Structures are given as structure tokens and as C-alpha cells.
Amino acid sequence: MTPKFSSKEIHFLKTDSDETLAGPPETYYSDLVHARTGQIQNFEQRLEKAKIPGKNFFCSVVRISGDLTQERLEKARDVFEACFESLLGKKSGQTKAKTSGNRGLWESLDERSFILAFWDYTQKRKAENLITSLKEKISSSLETRILMGAALSPFHDFSRSETMANALKAIDHAAFFGPDHLVYFDAVSLNISGDRLYQLKMYEKAVQEYQKGLELEPKNINLINSLGVCYGVTGDLDRAMEEFEKARDLSPGEIMVIYNMGLIHQIRENADKAVIYMKKAHALNPEIFEVELLLGQLLLKQKQHDNARTHLEAALELDPESGPATRMMGELFLELKDAVRAGQEFNKAVKINPSDGAALSGYAKAMYDQGKNLKIALTFARKSLVLEPDNLIFKARLEEITRSWEKAEQNREPGIKSA
Missing domain, CATH: 1.25.40.10 (Tetratricopeptide repeat domain)
Structure with a gap:
């Protein structure tokens, strides 16, 4: 008589969302979407109410990496604010805190991470250059590495609030490459988000992420396999x-x-x-x-x-x-x-x-x-x-x-x- 394996001992195989990825992040910012923190809800509400000409905007999440003293962490907020004001080209003396003027808005998520949205740009390439410039300025001012994730709207059928969520998923994606990377939201970001939900045993939401990823890349093997695994662990063989x-x-x-x-x-x-x-x-x-x-x-x-x-x-x-x-x-x-x-x-x-x-x-x-x-x-x-x-x-x-x-x-x- 040979006992059967426990179901806990036999597992479906999944790979990292991209074989070039180095490893998972210590903190998943996409968790904030499900936790519905006050900062996220506040930013989401302000973004929904914002008057955005042409409906085009970029949303980005910034994390300051490295070991920083408390004094430098306190400085980080001022640095971010100054860099953001510079990015938007605002004049000295205008309202600073959590700007929600004609060109953008931002919110601190914690002492070393921030989320922002900006618009009023003529070309996507120029907006991407502004994001790269922001990363370089913050990194130079604080003498540390900067991790960033960004998402564009309109993109596919994502709403404004979903674009905010996509930026959070993009920085999780960036974290797989290390603490000094910038990644724009894509199907791999959704695969990573789905894998995180799978890890948390939130299988229905994981299925939705994989399916959404397949809308962007219908022939993505990792996404198809991950979707199959999700069905498998829930018994839909x-x-x-x-x-x-x-x-x-x-x-x-x-x-x-x-x-x-x-x-x-x-x-x-x-x-x-x-x-x-x-x-x-x-x-x-x-x-x-x-x-x-x-x-x-x-x-x-x-x-x-x-x-x-x-x-x-x-x-x-x-x-x-x-x-x-x-x-x-x-x-x-x-x-x-x-x-x-x-x-x-x-x-x-x-x-x-x-x-x-x-x-x-x-x-x-x-x-x-x-x-x-x-x-x-x-x-x-x-x-x-x-x-x-x-x-x-x-x-x-x-x-x-x-x-x-x-x-x-x-x-x-x-x-x-x-x-």
C-alpha cells in the first residue's frame, strides 16, 4: 500500500513573469489597491475629479531606495515636491502641497514613496522624457537610487482609477529588476499582479488579471499557463x-x-x-x-x-x-x-x-x-x-x-x- 501524495505536495508549475526578472519586491505596491489605504483613496478621488484636457495623462509611482537617515527621509518630501514643481514648470510662490492645479497632482504613500499624475503635454515621448528627468533629479538630489513605475491613460479600456492601479503594478514590475529601474505598465505587469493575487489565494481576482493581460498579449505563454494554473487550483480542471x-x-x-x-x-x-x-x-x-x-x-x-x-x-x-x-x-x-x-x-x-x-x-x-x-x-x-x-x-x-x-x-x- 502506497499513500498518495498530499495535494499540498504536488504543485502546478509557474515561472516568473519574465525569465529576465531577478526576484520579487520586498513590498508589493499593488497590495495598496486591495487594502484601499487612505492615501490611495484620496489620490483616486482627486484624480477622478481633475479636469484633464484631452483626457491624456501619465500616472507614476516613485520609491526612494537605499539606506537613508531619518533626516534625509524627511528631506525626501521637499526634494520630491521641488522636482515635481520643476517638472510641471510652475512658478515660484504657487501653491505647493499636493499640487492639484492645471497640470498635475501628487500624494505621499509613505516616507519614501509618492504617487503622481500629470498632463498637459503635447507628445507621449515628451511625457516619458519628463518622467526620466524626474527620476534623475530626485536621484541626484538625494544621492540614492530611484525605483519608478508608470502608466499611460488612455490605454486599452482602463479607467482613470485603473490607470493609478496600473502605475502601482508597474513599480512592482520594476522592482523585479532592482532598485534603480523605471518600467511602464504592460502585460508582464499584469502577470506579476496576478501572481501576487495567486500568492494571496485571491484566485478570482488573479484570473481577472491574467485575462486582462491576455487582452494585451493574447499569445503570452506565461499568462496562458498562469490562467490554467489558477483554474487548476480552484478545481476547474x-x-x-x-x-x-x-x-x-x-x-x-x-x-x-x-x-x-x-x-x-x-x-x-x-x-x-x-x-x-x-x-x-x-x-x-x-x-x-x-x-x-x-x-x-x-x-x-x-x-x-x-x-x-x-x-x-x-x-x-x-x-x-x-x-x-x-x-x-x-x-x-x-x-x-x-x-x-x-x-x-x-x-x-x-x-x-x-x-x-x-x-x-x-x-x-x-x-x-x-x-x-x-x-x-x-x-x-x-x-x-x-x-x-x-x-x-x-x-x-x-x-x-x-x-x-x-x-x-x-x-x-x-x-x-x-x-
Whole structure:
């Protein structure tokens, strides 16, 4: 009997929204859209009421990077204000604080970040030059790096408030490149925003972001795959497979898509098809941990012990601290009647994750098969069932060990205490 993987251990594959990205930001400014902070609501209301000639405007979010003293952080607001007034060409003596005159407005989000909108420019290129100039002036004045995200309106079918949100998503996008970048909102920004919502388990909103991104770039493989993953984790396997098939048709050699299609078959308990897809994924790249892990598990279920061992060992080479892979090696040795080696593997798995019910149950079984440490085996078997009360395999093992323990106690000589 081989326990199934927990749903928490088998994951759909997603990539970074762009393989050139360095890593996620420490702070996601797009979270402010969902948190509806006072600053965001205030700026949004002012932007909606603003009289913008021609309806064209740019919205930008600015973050001052680097380690700054409190004194320099306090100076940052004055620097930003001065640079913004200079950008708009306002005359000395005009109203300064949070300007909402004829050409723009701004708001501080915190002590080191600001959001602004400006209009009254004749060409998009000139507006972009103004944004670059603003970045350079603030950076020079504070002698630090500046991170910026910007969004244009009108763009696609986004409203004014959505343009503000797009600028926040754009600075999240910029943060992936490091603390001194400027990025304009695009489909990748929406992919990053969707990934953040996915991370927060806000799946419906994530789906909306991916779909909106696909309106901008209908053939974006990452967006299509991400949309499929979202459908998959919410249980809509038919729609998930539809998206993965679209992605496969566009890019037949995309390993994450092939893997995800195989995972759908595994979830549907169509093991033969799942193995076919996992083997295709392995052929494309034999160094993907998730592929080796799932392929090893599937082959173990089919009693292909030698092949299963090969892939589980490959998974452990890629991630030596993987509890699931270590535990599956234990299950393999149990099936091969090598209780000693099984016990060694389960021991490692329990050390990696003391709350792994399958590893605890397997360890108990391995000790029982060796005919030793029955009291410890009984403790582990009981704990495994506490963790997963409905697991029939764990129940059967506990009953087997309990009978053996009770029989040993009955046969024990009077006056001799059990170990």
C-alpha cells in the first residue's frame, strides 16, 4: 500500500513573469489597491475629479531606495515636491502641497514613496522624457537610487482609477529588476499582479488579471499557463486543460505546460497518461525537481520500482532536503521488503518534517516489519492517524501494530516491565 501524495505536495508549475526578472519586491505596491489605504483613496478621488484636457495623462509611482537617515527621509518630501514643481514648470510662490492645479497632482504613500499624475503635454515621448528627468533629479538630489513605475491613460479600456492601479503594478514590475529601474505598465505587469493575487489565494481576482493581460498579449505563454494554473487550483480542471492546451499549441516544448497537463491527468487518476506527459517533460529537461518527484511517485504506484527509484534519486539530488521525496524512497523500500533501508529513509523524512503523517506511518510500519521498537512504532502510528484521521492505510497499519503490541504484552513474563 502506497499513500498518495498530499495535494499540498504536488504543485502546478509557474515561472516568473519574465525569465529576465531577478526576484520579487520586498513590498508589493499593488497590495495598496486591495487594502484601499487612505492615501490611495484620496489620490483616486482627486484624480477622478481633475479636469484633464484631452483626457491624456501619465500616472507614476516613485520609491526612494537605499539606506537613508531619518533626516534625509524627511528631506525626501521637499526634494520630491521641488522636482515635481520643476517638472510641471510652475512658478515660484504657487501653491505647493499636493499640487492639484492645471497640470498635475501628487500624494505621499509613505516616507519614501509618492504617487503622481500629470498632463498637459503635447507628445507621449515628451511625457516619458519628463518622467526620466524626474527620476534623475530626485536621484541626484538625494544621492540614492530611484525605483519608478508608470502608466499611460488612455490605454486599452482602463479607467482613470485603473490607470493609478496600473502605475502601482508597474513599480512592482520594476522592482523585479532592482532598485534603480523605471518600467511602464504592460502585460508582464499584469502577470506579476496576478501572481501576487495567486500568492494571496485571491484566485478570482488573479484570473481577472491574467485575462486582462491576455487582452494585451493574447499569445503570452506565461499568462496562458498562469490562467490554467489558477483554474487548476480552484478545481476547474476542464478549463485548466483548455488553457494548457492553448499554451502547448503555441509552444510545444514548454516544459511547465507539459508538466501541468500531466498533473491534470494525475489529479484525474489517469496514471498512464500522466506518466506519458511526465516522461515528455523529463525528456525536455531531466533536472526539474517537480517532474522527477511526480514521475517517481507515479512509477512507484505502477510497481515499476527500478524506474521509480531512478527518478526519486534524481529528485533528491536536486533537493536533498525534500521530505516528500525522502518519504517516497521509504515507501519504495517497504515495497521491496527492505525494512531496514525503509526505516532509514522514513527517519530522515520525519526529521525533515515531524508532522508528515505518511512518513510517521511508514516509519512505524518499517519498525514493525523489523520486529523491533514496537512501542515507538505504536506511538508513531497513532500520531499519523491524529494528523490524518481518515487515512485507511494509516488505520490498517495502526491496527496491525496494535495487535502485535498487545500480543507481545500478553506473552511478556510477569514482573518484567516493557521497554
